[in-house]
Amino acid sequence: MAMSCKDGKTGSLDNGKYVRYTPEQVEALERLYHECPKPSSIRRQQLIRECPILSNIEPKQIKVWFQNRRCREKQRKEASRLQAVNRKLTAMNKLLMEENDRLQKQVSQLVYENGYFRQHTQSTTLATKDTSCESVVTSGQHHLTPQHPPRDASPAGLLSIAEETLTEFLSKATGTAVEWVQMPGMKPGPDSVGIVAISHGCSGVAARACGLVGLEPTRVAEILKDRPSWFRDCRAVEVLNVLPTANGGTIELLYMQLYALTTLAPARDFWLLRYTSVLEDGSLVVCERSLKNIQNGPTMPPVQHFVRAEMLPSGYLIRPCEGGGSIIHIVDHMDLEPWSVPEVLRPLYESSTVLAQKTTMAALRQLRQMAQEVTQSSVNGWGRRPAALRALSQRGFNEAVNGFTDEGWTVMGNDGMDDVTVLVNSSPDKLMGLNLSFANGFPAVSNAVLCAKASMLLQNVPPAILLRFLREHRSEWADNNIDVYSAAAIKVGPCSLPGSRVGTFGSQVILPLAHTIEHEELCSGMDENAVGTCAELIFAPIDASFADDAPLLPSGFRIIPLDSGKETSSPNRTLDLASALEIGPAGNRATNNYSTNSTCMRSVMTIAFEFAFESHMQEHVATMARQYVRSIISSVQRVALALSPSNISSQAGLRTPLGTPEALTLARWICHSYRCYLGVDLLKSSSEGSESILKNLWHHTDAVMCCSLKALPVFTFANQAGLDMLETTLVALQDITLEKIFDDHGRKALFAEFPQIMQQGFACLQGGICLSSMGRPVSYERAVAWKVLNEEETAHCICFMFINWSFV
Numbered sequence: 178m179a180m181s182c183k184d185g186k187t188g189s190l191d192n193g194k195y196v197r198y199t200p201e202q203v204e205a206l207e208r209l210y211h212e213c214p215k216p217s218s219i220r221r222q223q224l225i226r227e228c229p230i231l232s233n234i235e236p237k238q239i240k241v242w243f244q245n246r247r248c249r250e251k252q253r254k255e256a257s258r259l260q261a262v263n264r265k266l267t268a269m270n271k272l273l274m275e276e277n278d279r280l281q282k283q284v285s286q287l288v289y290e291n292g293y294f295r296q297h298t299q300s301t302t303l304a305t306k307d308t309s310c311e312s313v314v315t316s317g318q319h320h321l322t323p324q325h326p327p328r329d330a331s332p333a334g335l336l337s338i339a340e341e342t343l344t345e346f347l348s349k350a351t352g353t354a355v356e357w358v359q360m361p362g363m364k365p366g367p368d369s370v371g372i373v374a375i376s377h378g379c380s381g382v383a384a385r386a387c388g389l390v391g392l393e394p395t396r397v398a399e400i401l402k403d404r405p406s407w408f409r410d411c412r413a414v415e416v417l418n419v420l421p422t423a424n425g426g427t428i429e430l431l432y433m434q435l436y437a438l439t440t441l442a443p444a445r446d447f448w449l450l451r452y453t454s455v456l457e458d459g460s461l462v463v464c465e466r467s468l469k470n471i472q473n474g475p476t477m478p479p480v481q482h483f484v485r486a487e488m489l490p491s492g493y494l495i496r497p498c499e500g501g502g503s504i505i506h507i508v509d510h511m512d513l514e515p516w517s518v519p520e521v522l523r524p525l526y527e528s529s530t531v532l533a534q535k536t537t538m539a540a541l542r543q544l545r546q547m548a549q550e551v552t553q554s555s556v557n558g559w560g561r562r563p564a565a566l567r568a569l570s571q572r573g574f575n576e577a578v579n580g581f582t583d584e585g586w587t588v589m590g591n592d593g594m595d596d597v598t599v600l601v602n603s604s605p606d607k608l609m610g611l612n613l614s615f616a617n618g619f620p621a622v623s624n625a626v627l628c629a630k631a632s633m634l635l636q637n638v639p640p641a642i643l644l645r646f647l648r649e650h651r652s653e654w655a656d657n658n659i660d661v662y663s664a665a666a667i668k669v670g671p672c673s674l675p676g677s678r679v680g681t682f683g684s685q686v687i688l689p690l691a692h693t694i695e696h697e698e699l700c701s702g703m704d705e706n707a708v709g710t711c712a713e714l715i716f717a718p719i720d721a722s723f724a725d726d727a728p729l730l731p732s733g734f735r736i737i738p739l740d741s742g743k744e745t746s747s748p749n750r751t752l753d754l755a756s757a758l759e760i761g762p763a764g765n766r767a768t769n770n771y772s773t774n775s776t777c778m779r780s781v782m783t784i785a786f787e788f789a790f791e792s793h794m795q796e797h798v799a800t801m802a803r804q805y806v807r808s809i810i811s812s813v814q815r816v817a818l819a820l821s822p823s824n825i826s827s828q829a830g831l832r833t834p835l836g837t838p839e840a841l842t843l844a845r846w847i848c849h850s851y852r853c854y855l856g857v858d859l860l861k862s863s864s865e866g867s868e869s870i871l872k873n874l875w876h877h878t879d880a881v882m883c884c885s886l887k888a889l890p891v892f893t894f895a896n897q898a899g900l901d902m903l904e905t906t907l908v909a910l911q912d913i914t915l916e917k918i919f920d921d922h923g924r925k926a927l928f929a930e931f932p933q934i935m936q937q938g939f940a941c942l943q944g945g946i947c948l949s950s951m952g953r954p955v956s957y958e959r960a961v962a963w964k965v966l967n968e969e970e971t972a973h974c975i976c977f978m979f980i981n982w983s984f985v
Contacts, residue, residue, distance in 0.1 A: 198234075198242075205230050206239075210246050264500035268389050272504055275351065276372060276387070283353045330471040332420055332428075338466075339428050339452035345490035346464040350506040355379050360533055371541050375529035381489055381512035382526075384533030388541050391502045391548035394461040394495040398453065400547055401493050402463060407543035408536060409571050410436050412444070412579075418475060426454030430468070432477050435486075436575040438525065438711070438737060439783045440598060440632045442518040444579055445486040448477040464492030482581065487512040493540075505544070509537045521634065522781065524739050535711070573731040574715050577628045577785040586628070589799055596810075597803045602626045603792060625792045626730065629802035630785040633810055638817040640712040640736035640780050646816060647734060648714050649909055649950075654812035712736045732786040734813075739779045784809060843894060843965075844871040847883070847976050850965045854938040859978075880957075880979040882910075883965065886972055890915040893974060902982050904949040918947045930962065934975060939963035946985065957982040 198206070205228050213220060221239045225231050231239070328334055348354035357374035371388025390397060405411045411433065418430040431449040451465045467487045468476075479485055494506040515526035525531050580586040585604025591597075603625040635643070647654060715733035784806060790798040848870055851859040860873045874881060880902040882895035892903075892910045900906060903913060916924050923945055930940040942960040949955055958981035967973040 199230075201230055202234070206242055206246070210243065214243070214247060214250070216243065261500070264498070265389060265502075268498045268502065268504055272372070272387055272389065279351060279353065283356065286353050287356075328471045330468075330475065334471070335420060335428050335450065336422055338450060338468075338471075339422070339426075339454075339464075342450065342452055342464050342466045342490045342492075343454065343462060345466075346462070346492045346508060347494065349383070349385065349490065349508045349510065350492075350494045355383055355385070355510075357385050360384070360530060371538075373533055373538060375533055376510070379510075381487070381510060382529040382532045383489075383508070383510040384529050384537040385506070385508050386533070386537045386541055387504070387506045389498065389502060389504055390541070390544040392544060393501070394497050394503045396547075397495045397503050397505060397544060398461050398463050398493065400544060401540060402451075402453075404433070408539055410438070410535060410575070412436050412575070417477075422454070424454060426452060428452055430475060431465075434480075434483065436579050438578075438735070439522065439781055440578060440630050440785075441781070442522055442525075443482060443484050444581075445513060446480055446483040447486055447488050449488060458496070460494060460496040462492065462494055464490060466490045484514050484517045486514050502548075505541075507537050507540055509533070521739065521779070525737065571713070571715060571731075573717065574713070574733060574735070574785060577731065577787055578630060578735070578783055580628065580630070589795075592800070592803060597629055597631045597806045599799050599802060600628045600630070601795060601799075602628070625790055625795065627788045627790055627795070627798050627802055628785060629788075629799075629806045630783070631806055631810060632781055632783045633813070635736065635780045635782055635813075635817050636821070637778055638780070638820045639778075640738055643813075643817060643820055644712045644714045644734065644736060646820070646906070647813070649905065653816060654809050730787045730789060733784075735783045736780050737783075739781060782813065784813075840894070841868065841871050843883070843973075844874045846965050846967055846973060847874065847881070850938075850976070851963055853966070854963050855961070880982055881976065882979075883974045883976045884915045885974055890975065898982075899979075902949065902955055902979060904951045904953065909950070913950055918949070920946065920948070923947060927962075934962050934964055935972070947979075949984075954985040955979075955982055956985050 209216070209224055209228075216224065218236070218240075221236050221243075225234065225236065225239065328338060345354065356377045356379070358377045360373040360375050371386050373384070373386045375385075376383035392400070400407065404414050413434050415432045416429050417432060420428040422428060429451040431447075431451055433447045433449060435445040435447075437444040448468050449465050450468050451463065453461075453463050455461055465488055467489070469487065489510040489512065491508050491510045493508075496504045498504055509532055511532065513526040515523045518526055576584060580588070580598075580600045585602045586600045587602070589599045589601055591599075713733065713735045715731050717731040786802065786806060786809075788798055788802055848859045851857075860870065860877070875896045877896055878898060880895070880899040882892055882899040882903070884890040884892050892913050892915065895903065895907070895910055900910070903910070903918065905913060915927075919927060926942070926945070930942060933940045940962050942962060944956070944958045944960075947955050947957065957979040960980065961978045963976055965973045965976050
């Protein structure tokens, strides 16, 4: 039978000839198609009875029409998708061609400058014998810096400054005013944020990015001008004056404050002019620069606890894209006054990479996220986006780290040691809506908030792995005695969070709102250990009655690398710290070495913990808080030392993951039992040495894990693939029960096979879904379970191998 997908007015008959539908019949069929695109045979016959206009059409012909209509709809959607892809590729091609032109201009300029300096060097050599004033003046003329007189801050003067800022910004965004080089560590590809570059050899720090976003230019400008909404280090932006210009543009005078990232450095502020205008080609430009050396106009005097930084001409060039969306160029150029911070922290303020990481790329990511939210709404069970909760918790954490007096914070006197700073806040704004009274009716009597904070230098430890360990193993750093202090200071009843992984903080319930951020927010397309890459673990008390605009009481950790050391192991792979944290009889730490080499790196960790309390218990809570933070510092130092490459051996080969000979024996039992019951070798290697067997088992591509033969089986061993699948470490493996990783259906299927495993010695399980320790679903193609026999041929444990597993 012939079929056609060309239009909706043709149908086919058994003799192969096409007939044409009437417009009324097509209208009726289209109306029915929108109600039910794929009707059954019974439904088609019903349609013919219900629509008299279709009574002369055979059911088979109706079936063919619907098939053709679905075919056309599929073709239309595919054509629309391909057109969108084509528009995006066209825009990206245009962007890349412009970038290529700019690079060619930069090469030409560098060639010219190279020739000039070569000639200048030769002439300087010849002029060394000439001591005349003319020679001296000539040799130094290229190093003179013109001194600009004070600028007039009248409307005409501000417009002159704005136009000058626009010209300088465009020369950086699309010209060669700054020598741009590709940002180190960028991983190009479809998931890359865009084309990101950093400055080479210019004053201050500068970063440049360009990319394609699916938003209109006016919307892009609106988002970027609202800096506190996307730049989490921005405390506030206040518009003090707005002046319209004759060309339809706008001049704004702004005062902006940025949070300090650690307790060791002061915050920054800026006094800015922002100019918004439209170019002749329709491009929208928003450019900014610091206002300095002006007279007869508004000024912003220095503000206590802030260091006045300078923003050199920066901004956003936003051009409309054919078919929708925008091509955007971003330039950030600042002088952050690194002299005002301790020398160890200066890499954070002298690195263009840090600026690109924290500011420039953050702007592009925000635009991408907003574009996605336009097309789809991702809301969690409480009716708010997790990103919004993270932003709230991060802002609250920044407030705790900085402790500004205008927010009500006052510093308490120390106890003879200045390692921990304690601040108190009893202002109504801080306490209002803190959500200390939960839905179960237990009242909160706290009327003040105390914050204990400190910073410490870490040596040679990967921040992402350290934060992951702190998140998964709270018992390693949390002091259980805090329950006593917290119960006395905070009288809050227990609350539950359905579907959430929580840990207890005293008598409060703690929800990790922002897990380790190295791959979600700050490291997309970047090396997770690059200078300035912030890894955070922040948590706050919260329950289902939490209001959207309610402030949080966050606590947690922030680690920022100071050196560009590389950690080549995957952040998704955790380490076994059981032996690294154990002190042997000889006083030496046992080592494991299934991690990779790491060059020396330094990072700074900032710790801040907040406590709600009754004002009359201030001294008692302050003492408790100091002790608690000091115990955390001690625990973190111990964990960091264990994670150090000096304790995670990088010698060739693999020693026992558990640091004991039992692991060698267990590996041999696992392989021997597999061969006995299934008749084939588990490992392909022909080597019979115990260490070789363990090494090959550890690196086996399928997840191999053992569980105990108890009423409630718990896992006792897993190879690296097994740990990755369960998202845990060997030290935490024994806290995971077998039934925890299966749903009800999986548990029933597994327990039904247990008698066969014990009698026959093995069982083959069908593919299915299980859960990691973090609650993520994991699919596997099939699984094999077998009984592991010891030297006495008695059952020691049950071993499982999950084949071809992957996260769903």
